[in-house]
Amino acid sequence: MTDFIEATLSPRRPRFTLPRGACDTHCHVIGPARSFPYAASRPYTPEEETDKTVLSALHERLGVDRAVIVQATVYATDNRIVLDAIADRPHARRGVALVDTSISDAALQALHDGGIRAVRFGFVRQLWTPPDPAEFQALMHRIAGLGWHVLLHLDATALVELQTMLDALPVPFLIDHMGRIDAGAGLDQPGFAQLLEWAQRDHCWIKLSALDRISATGAPFVDAAPFARALLEASPERVLWGTDYPHPNPRHPVLHDATLVDVLPLCGDARALHKLLVANPARLYGFVD
Template sequence: MPTTPGPHRDFAAPDVVLPEGACDAHVHVFGPHGRFPYAPGRPFTPEDVPLEVLQEMHETMGLSRAVLVQTAAHGTDHSAVLDALRRFPGRYRGVALLADDVAPAEVAELDAEGFCGVRVHFAPHLGAPPSADALARLVDLIAPHGWHLEVHTMGTGILDFAEHYPQLDIRVVLDHLGRFPMPVDRSPAEHQALLDLLDEQDVWLKLSGADRVSTDLPSMSDGLALARSLFEHRPDRCVWGSDFPHPNTHGFMPADRDLVEGIAVIAPTPAERRLLLVDNPTACFDFDAPAGVDETATTHRRDA
């Protein structure tokens, strides 16, 4: 039985018009568990929200590409994400969860299927954070494939990760606005650490999770204001994600239409929306460039 609620499923089209090739940089797929079982010992059990439901949401909102992030509910069994990558080549990229004893051959196989990163957690409810040695081993495994290290932090986790960052010679993508306690003046050290990381050469940020950090619900005004300020700080290093289907959410469940409408707050102009939703994710996740993207203006870790 599910231990966390599922998303709203009555999708409604937003008023904001998204650019062609718009990317949702942070989503999950769950099950169906009869085909893709959930992991034993998982920290939560979601409702089944398979790929077809995600695609219905994206079609309604005007999103055509996505980064599928492996979830703790499925553990290190990537079958559901692999199914999506194989059925729709080029439309999706994958972010993995890797076991401590993962073999290089498995990473190579995932790379060949369309994975481009691995996620680690500095979030207490998802277990102990990785040690410096574990991070170093991960970097050694994924760097030859041009993958990024995706970092999910909560609370003071951004400070903990910042201590490791100088030893990591790899692209880093930070999740969910850093996910420190709001308002910002309650977490000045965490906010500054996030800004400092964004000023590094190859650190990116997902402007996702406005609903998770906001103290002003249902408007999410403070979360969206934070996202806007971070986008203004580094417009060349931000991508946007819905976090659909909003796993492990308790209490307020955002409507995806409202999250997409929030893009107009984060990136008010068509040029900013194209940068946030098309150009930046193309560069960050090694998508093929859609029409109108100048590939010579992007820097890919694979080409470095």
């Protein structure tokens, strides 16, 4: 274990070599603020700028070939920074937007043309203001025509409460960050049992991202691996992986993202990891070799 910790915390390339076509499906670009000013109503102010150049360098170091850039909440619904980052590598990048439910069809089409393939909404009340249910469902029917899905930031324990809404969705939904479970509560915790149950449903995808957030022990985050493995085994065709770089509001410090890559062999075998890292994101986001 000592060698594992030293290797994963070192500021070097990861020990584990990602397969060709590997995709980081949850990362953010922030800055420069002079070009992309933060929203006045932002929930926090970033301590540093991690722009598209920084993200590209990180992914080169990790061995990531593709990326899905998720709009950072500090920009609210101004998605220009995501579109700008996609435009640099349109064959290898897609995006997830934050939008108002009143957005026009023309604006949705413009986002689609720029590489956006999903919208994100939050149902964690201390972090987000959940959308009006009727307006939310109306928007879901509109994005269905674009072939999009919806990314949901929620607690797994809320899945029962949200079941009626989720069952009515006309698009696939993707649960962020493994439903914000806490590895310290064990594999038998009610929220994780619900997450495993939902993983069996054809329209539910789960993102095995932010392992540092669910870890109770901190780096190298190995206590999160059994949860990722269980989800990968339960739903091998509908799971994705992401770093959550640059880790806004972290639970534990991530000294180097190689740490998150080096946990992957503990989560599944080579075949399972290829689905997680390459095949599944290529299918959902339309990446083509």
